[in-house]
Amino acid sequence: AYKYLNSLCYKMASIKHKNTKRIEGLDKNVWVAFTSVAADPSIVNLGQGYPDIPPPSYVKEGLAQAAMVDRLNQYTRGFGHPTLVKALSKVYGKVYDRQLDPFKEILVTVGGYGSLFSTMQALVEEGDEVIIIEPFFDCYVPMVKMAGGKPVLIPLRLVGYVSSADWVLDQEELASKFNSKTKAIIINTPNNPIGKIFSRSELQAIADLCIKHDTLCISDEVYEWLVYKGHEHVKIATLPGMWDRTITIGSAGKTFSVTGWKLGWSIGPEHLIKHLQTVMQNSLYTCPTPLQEAVGQGLLRDFELMGKPDCYFTSLALELEGKRDRMAAMLRQTGMTPVVPEGGYFMIADVTALNQDLSHMGDDEPYDYKFVKWMIKEKKLASIPVTAFVGEDSVKQFEKYIRLCFIKQESTLDAAEAILKSWNKD
Amino acid sequence: MIFSLIMQGNMSRKLHARRIEGIDKNIWVEFSQLAADYKAVNLGQGFPDFSPPHFIQEAFCKALNGGFSKHQYTRAFGHPNLVKILAKFFSRIVGREIDPMEDILVSVGAYQALFCTFQALIDEGDEVIIVEPFFDCYQPMVMMAGGTTCLLDLRLKEGCGPVLSSADWVLSPEELASKFSPRTKAIVINTPNNPLGKVYQQEELHMIADLCIKHDVICISDEVYEWLTYDGTKHVKIASLPGMWERTVTIGSAGKTFSATGWKVGWAMGPGHILKHLKTVHQNSVYHCATAAQEAVAVGFQREYDVFGTEGSYFQQLPKHLHEKRLRLADCLKSVGLKPVLPQGGYFMIADISNLNVDLADPSTKDEPYDYRFVKWLIKEKGLATIPVSAFFSPEHKDEFQKYIRFCFVKNGMFCSYF
Numbered sequence: 001a002y003k004y005l006n007s008l009c010y011k012m013a014s015i016k017h018k019n020t021k022r023i024e025g026l027d028k029n030v031w032v033a034f035t036s037v038a039a040d041p042s043i044v045n046l047g048q049g050y051p052d053i054p055p056p057s058y059v060k061e062g063l064a065q066a067a068m069v070d071r072l073n074q075y076t077r078g079f080g081h082p083t084l085v086k087a088l089s090k091v092y093g094k095v096y097d098r099q100l101d102p103f104k105e106i107l108v109t110v111g112g113y114g115s116l117f118s119t120m121q122a123l124v125e126e127g128d129e130v131i132i133i134e135p136f137f138d139c140y141v142p143m144v145k146m147a148g149g150k151p152v153l154i155p156l157r158l159v160g161y162v163s164s165a166d167w168v169l170d171q172e173e174l175a176s177k178f179n180s181k182t183k184a185i186i187i188n189t190p191n192n193p194i195g196k197i198f199s200r201s202e203l204q205a206i207a208d209l210c211i212k213h214d215t216l217c218i219s220d221e222v223y224e225w226l227v228y229k230g231h232e233h234v235k236i237a238t239l240p241g242m243w244d245r246t247i248t249i250g251s252a253g254k255t256f257s258v259t260g261w262k263l264g265w266s267i268g269p270e271h272l273i274k275h276l277q278t279v280m281q282n283s284l285y286t287c288p289t290p291l292q293e294a295v296g297q298g299l300l301r302d303f304e305l306m307g308k309p310d311c312y313f314t315s316l317a318l319e320l321e322g323k324r325d326r327m328a329a330m331l332r333q334t335g336m337t338p339v340v341p342e343g344g345y346f347m348i349a350d351v352t353a354l355n356q357d358l359s360h361m362g363d364d365e366p367y368d369y370k371f372v373k374w375m376i377k378e379k380k381l382a383s384i385p386v387t388a389f390v391g392e393d394s395v396k397q398f399e400k401y402i403r404l405c406f407i408k409q410e411s412t413l414d415a416a417e418a419i420l421k422s423w424n425k426d
Numbered sequence: 427m428i429f430s431l432i433m434q435g436n437m438s439r440k441l442h443a444r445r446i447e448g449i450d451k452n453i454w455v456e457f458s459q460l461a462a463d464y465k466a467v468n469l470g471q472g473f474p475d476f477s478p479p480h481f482i483q484e485a486f487c488k489a490l491n492g493g494f495s496k497h498q499y500t501r502a503f504g505h506p507n508l509v510k511i512l513a514k515f516f517s518r519i520v521g522r523e524i525d526p527m528e529d530i531l532v533s534v535g536a537y538q539a540l541f542c543t544f545q546a547l548i549d550e551g552d553e554v555i556i557v558e559p560f561f562d563c564y565q566p567m568v569m570m571a572g573g574t575t576c577l578l579d580l581r582l583k584e585g586c587g588p589v590l591s592s593a594d595w596v597l598s599p600e601e602l603a604s605k606f607s608p609r610t611k612a613i614v615i616n617t618p619n620n621p622l623g624k625v626y627q628q629e630e631l632h633m634i635a636d637l638c639i640k641h642d643v644i645c646i647s648d649e650v651y652e653w654l655t656y657d658g659t660k661h662v663k664i665a666s667l668p669g670m671w672e673r674t675v676t677i678g679s680a681g682k683t684f685s686a687t688g689w690k691v692g693w694a695m696g697p698g699h700i701l702k703h704l705k706t707v708h709q710n711s712v713y714h715c716a717t718a719a720q721e722a723v724a725v726g727f728q729r730e731y732d733v734f735g736t737e738g739s740y741f742q743q744l745p746k747h748l749h750e751k752r753l754r755l756a757d758c759l760k761s762v763g764l765k766p767v768l769p770q771g772g773y774f775m776i777a778d779i780s781n782l783n784v785d786l787a788d789p790s791t792k793d794e795p796y797d798y799r800f801v802k803w804l805i806k807e808k809g810l811a812t813i814p815v816s817a818f819f820s821p822e823h824k825d826e827f828q829k830y831i832r833f834c835f836v837k838n839g840m841f842c843s844y845f
Contacts, residue, residue, distance in 0.1 A: 017547070017644060017673070017699065017700055018703075019546060019547075019703040019706065020545065020546060020547060020548060020549045020571070020703070021549055022545065022549075023545070023546060023703065023706045023707055023710065026706055026710050027702070027705075027706045029709050031502070031713075032502065032709065035501075048499065050498040050499050051494070051498065052494055052498075053494065054494045054497070055494075055497050060490055060491070060497070063490050063718075064487055064490060064491075067483060067486050067487060067490075068483075070475070070476065070477040072688060073477060073478050073483075073685075073686045073687075073688045073689065074473040074474065074475075074686070074687045074688045075471065075473050075687045075688055076688060077458070078452075078454065078455060078458075079455075110534055110712040110715075111712065111713070111714070113711075113712055113713045113714075114711070114712045117710070117711045117712065121443065121445065121446070122442060122443060122446060123441055123442060123443060124443060125443035125444055125445065139710065139713070142710045143710055143711075146710050147443065148443075214439055216441070257497075258497045258498070259497070259498045259499045260495075260496065260497045260498040260499055260500060260714070260716060260717035260718065261497065261716055261717075261718075262534075262712070262714055262715060262716045271441070272441065274450075275441065275442040275443075275446060278442075278446045278449060278450045279446060281452045281454075281455060282446070282449050282452075282541070282563065282566050282567060282570050283537075283538065283541045283711070284533075284534045284535060284537050284538040284541060284690070284712070285454070285535070285537045285563070286535075286690065287534070287690060288534075288688060288689055288690045288716055288719060289688030289689075289690075290486075290688060290689075291716060291719075
């Protein structure tokens with residue numbers, strides 16, 4: 001009887017120690033599932049989005065130097081290390097063509113991810129609707145939910161077959177998603193996973209709706225420098241009427257190929273940024289100092305070179321354009337249909353034409369999840385299923401696509417090419 | 427009129443979420459700025475003015491030159507090398523097998539570990555017992571999670587000698603017991619305590635543990651200063667007491683452990699069934715922590731594991747070094763008429779300022795508590811930055827504790843020269 005009571009007590013203890021409502025249902029995560037699978041060194045990993053090319057040497061050196069200074073190993077200013085926020089205000093002041101207050105209009109966060117979180121926690125709550133465009137970087141929906149908000153999804157729709165520009169929003173459909181409860185719309189340009197860069201007119205259409213319905217715009221622009229020839233990255237915050245209602249998010253990790261540094265930033269008007277700062281001071285207070293110093297120094301160096309070919313912002317895009325074209329060619333050769341991205345470092349590919357029969361893998365997952373798992377196992381090539389980036393209602397529209405990352409060394413791309421070339425030989 | 431406002435882009439609706447209401451003020455933001463503005467000697471905020479130990483700096487340099495992987499994403503819940511050595515290191519101390527993958531979450535400083543803990547476990551309607559004086563973020567974090575704080579004061583015990591020590595501040599058993607209710611979700615303890623420096627003794631922790639078990643309450647134990655104890659005082663982990671591992675989240679800090687507060691590497695440790703909820707918060711908020719810093723901390727812990735308990739251990743050397751600094755500061759404070767409270771552990775010493783009769787004629791601060799006004803006067807007039815201790819009390823109790831200020835003694839400077 002004692003043992004029974006004891007185990008009953010333990011069960012009751014477990015019930016009381018269960019998760020809070022805010023995280024109910026948010027424990028699953030596509031990255032946790034797929035990154036461990038791809039950790040096997042025999043697998044060519046084009047899945048998770050990080051470079052296997054080294055960061056620029058001056059950025060690494062900057063960190064080594066910063067670590068030698070006593071003061072830079074201790075706490076810095078909570079909302080962003082002065083060297084960094086001043087450098088950001090310089091670089092973005094030029095890009096936005098406006099004076100940016102480094103202390104009031106900028107917040108440094110733990111990656112672009114941390115900026116998204118601070119923004120949601122600061123500005124979204126129960127009763128708020130947030131419009132999210134599919135396919136979306138997967139964390140948007142859980143973050144909106146954790147903040148108590150309701151995600152309202154709208155898919156990009158295919159109108160052509162060549163590039164990411166062929167995926168567009170239906171304007172009537174977009175307008176229908178806005179109502180009096182809409183607190184914000186999240187846009188991501190260049191987009192992950194498709195690589196679409198929203199054109200000025202597309203952004204204007206979104207801006208018009210934001211202004212009409214008095215909503216916020218959260219613009220995730222972490223891939224802002226990775227723009228390929230013939231395309232232009234436009235900041236929605238620079239459109240008339242938009243500065244006061246937009247938070248723009250950037251990332252050191254994507255800018256300098258140092259995803260493991262986890263530094264990002266939010267830029268916007270003081271009356272919005274101050275709320276993000278409140279979240280920051282009540283969640284993690286400050287970001288690592290030496291890393292911020294190094295990013296600041298790196299930005300200052302590239303600020304002087306902006307517009308010139310040896311500015312890293314430009315040179316990385318040039319380097320990646322070659323890889324992009326190479327990857328598209330490899331995929332076409334196999335029979336997949338790549339969607340050539342206008343920006344970013346991902347490419348999605350339609351695998352329909354391969355006619356791969358996966359019925360032996362059961363019925364409980366979308367086709368792309370099965371295909372990705374099959375490809376890891378049979379072909380030793382890792383990618384990410386695109387339906388990880390859409391809601392349930394859009395699964396059918398996207399389940400023939402997989403996402404591949406091309407910010408990889410030539411040797412990695414060689415290995416991928418070898419696999420793709422011999423695809424049909426089995 | 428409204429049309430033109432909208433066309434200008436000004437938003438007319440309420441923007442911020444309710445969860446951040448009432449938590450926008452922050453003492454560090456306020457006082458760090460003031461110290462910087464007046465270029466004051468900073469004995470306020472808790473960070474060393476000396477470098478981290480050589481072996482840790484070396485480890486960091488090695489990490490950042492260690493190939494591309496050290497600059498890219500690592501495992502979200504903690505870099506494998508780090509969680510493995512943390513598990514090994516603390517298993518030996520806690521006396522049980524800690525699973526590196528299930529029982530540990532690496533966070534952006536202990537601050538973020540606290541945040542994940544409150545967000546994961548505290549819902550609207552939950553009560554959290556907080557012992558005053560407390561590290562100031564606990565209460566706003568409970569509020570942001572929708573919980574209610576239930577405050578319990580450490581009190582000066584009867585019959586103290588003229589020389590005060592942090593050991594003289596104790597919990598009343600009856601008062602402690604009275605704070606537990608069916609709505610109590612958790613109790614937060616901080617040992618060694620900031621700002622007092624109190625190190626909870628075995629009996630005190632047993633008293634708390636018994637109540638946690640009786641009322642099925644979670645214990646959140648902030649132990650960031652765990653290696654800094656003086657006068658032979660022993661740090662006891664409440665998670666090592668019977669019945670406590672399965673209900674305790676223990677929080678630690680590489681910043682305080684290795685004198686590198688700017689690295690912002692911390693952790694939460696506890697049973698898998700609780701840690702998994704902290705992980706859910708983490709993966710939906712920051713997701714990863716910086717890789718190179720984690721690698722360096724891992725190397726640091728491996729080194730300390732190997733020399734643990736010996737003279738060469740940093741965990742022996744640092745408290746030895748600070749032991750003297752602490753006494754030196756206490757002497758300086760006494761020499762100018764302040765009454766210091768000698769801490770048993772941690773980075774800080776509080777001192778009673780009521781003997782000084784300073785004319786704080788500063789109209790800009792006249793509505794503030796006495797210690798806030800004194801600290802501001804000290805910054806502006808004497809170029810010395812400290813922190814008012816009432817900042818570590820709830821708004822409800824600030825008035826009762828206006829006569830102490832807090833000094834950080836983890837500094838290489840000559841204290842007496844500042845006075």
